[in-house]
Amino acid sequence: MVTALFQVPLFQASPFVGYVYPNETIIPWSELIVIYPYLTGLVAGAFIVSSFYHVFGMQQFKPVARFALLTALAFMICVPAPLLLHLGHPERAFEAMITPHWSSAFAAFSYVASFYVVVLMLETWFAFRADFVASAGHNRGLRKLFYRILALDSDDVSERALGYDRRWARALAMIGIPAATLLHGYVGFVFGSLKSRQWWSSDLMPVIFLLSAVVSGIGLLIVLYIATSRIRRTPADETCLRALAQALWSFLIVVVVVEGLEYLTMFYRSEEGIQMIEALIRGPIRAGLTIQAAGSAIALILLTWLIVFRERGKTLVRGLAVAAVVVLIEVFAMRWNVVIGGQELSKTMRGLLVYAPPVLGRDGLVAAAGLLTVPFLLLWLFVRLFPPWEPAHRDAHVPRG
Amino acid sequence: MTKKTRPVDRRHVLRLIGAIAVYGATALQFLGGFAKRASGSVAAKASAAGSFPTASYDWTKHRWGFGVDATRCIGCLSCVTACKTENGVSMDPHHFRTWVERYVYLEGEERPRVDSQADAGDIAASSGSVDAYRFDDRDDRNVEKAFFVPKLCNHCANPPCVQVCPVGATFRTADGVVLIDQDYCIGCRYCVQACPYGSRSFNEALGVADKCTWCYHRITKGLKPACVEACPVGARIFGDLDDPQSDISQFIRVNRVNVLKPEMGTHPSVYYVGINRDVR
Numbered sequence: 001m002v003t004a005l006f007q008v009p010l011f012q013a014s015p016f017v018g019y020v021y022p023n024e025t026i027i028p029w030s031e032l033i034v035i036y037p038y039l040t041g042l043v044a045g046a047f048i049v050s051s052f053y054h055v056f057g058m059q060q061f062k063p064v065a066r067f068a069l070l071t072a073l074a075f076m077i078c079v080p081a082p083l084l085l086h087l088g089h090p091e092r093a094f095e096a097m098i099t100p101h102w103s104s105a106f107a108a109f110s111y112v113a114s115f116y117v118v119v120l121m122l123e124t125w126f127a128f129r130a131d132f133v134a135s136a137g138h139n140r141g142l143r144k145l146f147y148r149i150l151a152l153d154s155d156d157v158s159e160r161a162l163g164y165d166r167r168w169a170r171a172l173a174m175i176g177i178p179a180a181t182l183l184h185g186y187v188g189f190v191f192g193s194l195k196s197r198q199w200w201s202s203d204l205m206p207v208i209f210l211l212s213a214v215v216s217g218i219g220l221l222i223v224l225y226i227a228t229s230r231i232r233r234t235p236a237d238e239t240c241l242r243a244l245a246q247a248l249w250s251f252l253i254v255v256v257v258v259e260g261l262e263y264l265t266m267f268y269r270s271e272e273g274i275q276m277i278e279a280l281i282r283g284p285i286r287a288g289l290t291i292q293a294a295g296s297a298i299a300l301i302l303l304t305w306l307i308v309f310r311e312r313g314k315t316l317v318r319g320l321a322v323a324a325v326v327v328l329i330e331v332f333a334m335r336w337n338v339v340i341g342g343q344e345l346s347k348t349m350r351g352l353l354v355y356a357p358p359v360l361g362r363d364g365l366v367a368a369a370g371l372l373t374v375p376f377l378l379l380w381l382f383v384r385l386f387p388p389w390e391p392a393h394r395d396a397h398v399p400r401g
Numbered sequence: 402m403t404k405k406t407r408p409v410d411r412r413h414v415l416r417l418i419g420a421i422a423v424y425g426a427t428a429l430q431f432l433g434g435f436a437k438r439a440s441g442s443v444a445a446k447a448s449a450a451g452s453f454p455t456a457s458y459d460w461t462k463h464r465w466g467f468g469v470d471a472t473r474c475i476g477c478l479s480c481v482t483a484c485k486t487e488n489g490v491s492m493d494p495h496h497f498r499t500w501v502e503r504y505v506y507l508e509g510e511e512r513p514r515v516d517s518q519a520d521a522g523d524i525a526a527s528s529g530s531v532d533a534y535r536f537d538d539r540d541d542r543n544v545e546k547a548f549f550v551p552k553l554c555n556h557c558a559n560p561p562c563v564q565v566c567p568v569g570a571t572f573r574t575a576d577g578v579v580l581i582d583q584d585y586c587i588g589c590r591y592c593v594q595a596c597p598y599g600s601r602s603f604n605e606a607l608g609v610a611d612k613c614t615w616c617y618h619r620i621t622k623g624l625k626p627a628c629v630e631a632c633p634v635g636a637r638i639f640g641d642l643d644d645p646q647s648d649i650s651q652f653i654r655v656n657r658v659n660v661l662k663p664e665m666g667t668h669p670s671v672y673y674v675g676i677n678r679d680v681r
Contacts, residue, residue, distance in 0.1 A: 010605040010606060011495065011603075011605045013495050015521065016521070018515075019502075019514075019515035019516055019517075019520075020599075021500075021552075021598070021599025021600075022494060022495060022496075022497050022500050022517055022519035022599075023495065023496065023497055023593075023599050023600070023601065023602040024599050025494075025495045025519075026495050026496075026602070026603065028590040028593045028594055028603060029590060029594065083589075086589070087587050087588050087589055087608075088586070088587065088588015088589075088590075088603070088605075088607070088608025088609055089586065089587050089588045089608050089609065090587075092568070092585070092586075092587040092588075093587055095568045095585065095587060096567040096568050096587065099568055099569065100567065100568070101566050101567055101568055101569035103563075103564045103565075104564065104565050104566055104567040104568075104591070105565065106565070106567030106589060106591055107567040107568070109567075190591075194561070194565075194594055194595055195561065195597065195665055195666075196561060196594065196595050196596060196597040196665075197594065343594075346599075347596075347597055347598070347599050348515070348599070348681060349681065350515055350681075
């Protein structure tokens, strides 16, 4: 009955063609490990956008700079969740930090990720400190206490103190750029460094992961900025949208070129096993690769059109929103094609497996969908607590009681 | 605006020195722990007299090796049954510490048809049994050539599985056996991914990785691995590489042996006789 419905088998074997090692019939890394690089990618991209303003002082990104910071933080907090959920012994996860085995890429993760989270939290704190002080001023009771604690009981918003905040936020953002790059480059290394799987083993893997990460993060920001502007009944800043479109366009071109070079090299070399790679592309990951390729093409065409014809107003907003959503889907497909696709190609180079994700259970689609929703809820909470929008917008449209 | 200069007094300096001393000592303690693990001095201590499960066994005095004579294997699967029984490996066709592959060259076909008794097609053709081989797709063609190849962990000298373990739960012993500390494994399955030979599986019931140990609990007591013991034709050879008179040393001496996927740079300790280039 109901309990039977939720009873999840201990493991799920995947069907295969050709010959695969018997142990390979259970795919070790499920879609949770697809979500993990996807989330870190979104973090890296969102952070880069906030740094365009905080580090390089690019004023056109100012309207989303602080929102981008909150987005990066909300998503980064959720990054370890899919990993923990996937572990056979999540309660032992901390061992990787206390007793790290340095030759493992995973051992570095906890350090790089923790360092990055700390940098991100500190930068957010400096970027929002003046708001904490203001919020502590015009709230009462528990809320007042909450903001006062966050402001460390300081009410110093003098020009000197604000300048100090800005300098620290900038310095931290500068540390954050290599940290975010390292974090995501490392994710690519996790896959690219394994010689056991031909589909993963590539020197370009960290670069491809990093670039597509930035693309997906910019895409996410565009979608969120347009959506929240709509919710706030505030027109999105057009200069900012155009700058985001240009950033997305430039990074997307580099991603497409580098990924194209990867495939070109692979097929040009045509090393042993290339027939199986062709079979993988024609078989298990055909749909995924089609989404990836078509998504990149559609987004590139749309963005080029928006930029070349200097579209404005509704056309710009709608075109950009579609391009950004397509990019988000396309990058997710790319993560799937790498993580799941790599495991669908047998180490025997003689067989192919077909992975069908389970619906229920720790590794199920329901859990995965939940994990993808949590960062959005967290971001909503952050935005409620720490409104990131420029005061001009806020005061003009949301009168305070 | 001119910058205010802060007077540096003795109290500041003393406080600074105190802080450095306290934090420094803590950091050193941490680093010491890391260094100890990294240098393997923890593992070395485990082999000290009296601490080893078998008191009389000294793991610095042996260097184990394994031989497979594929020309002898008859595909009876006694080794697989013996291994699963001895080590409590799940009986389903998805978890193996050792398995046997079959290479069949049909008349007029250039490439072999490879399968194992765990092959879904074979299982279906043998009415659900994983204890026998069947042909599910031979049709009426004649077999030109066929042979069996037993597979197991290669206990590599340069094991990629050990390299990727984030906590060092899997390690290579002084006597050359790759083991897993299942009380320490966090169950991330990175090692399962890293093994080029598909030798590792994941024990879902325990939430940890699983692999062939060459029956470490037996060999440290002077016994042979269960699969070697069970093989009726002597296709599996085991012994001490440091002892020139051991079965394995003689096997390597008299035969021209091969290892699997040498291009991976893993330096396997399982030596094969009677395989061809199609065996990977």
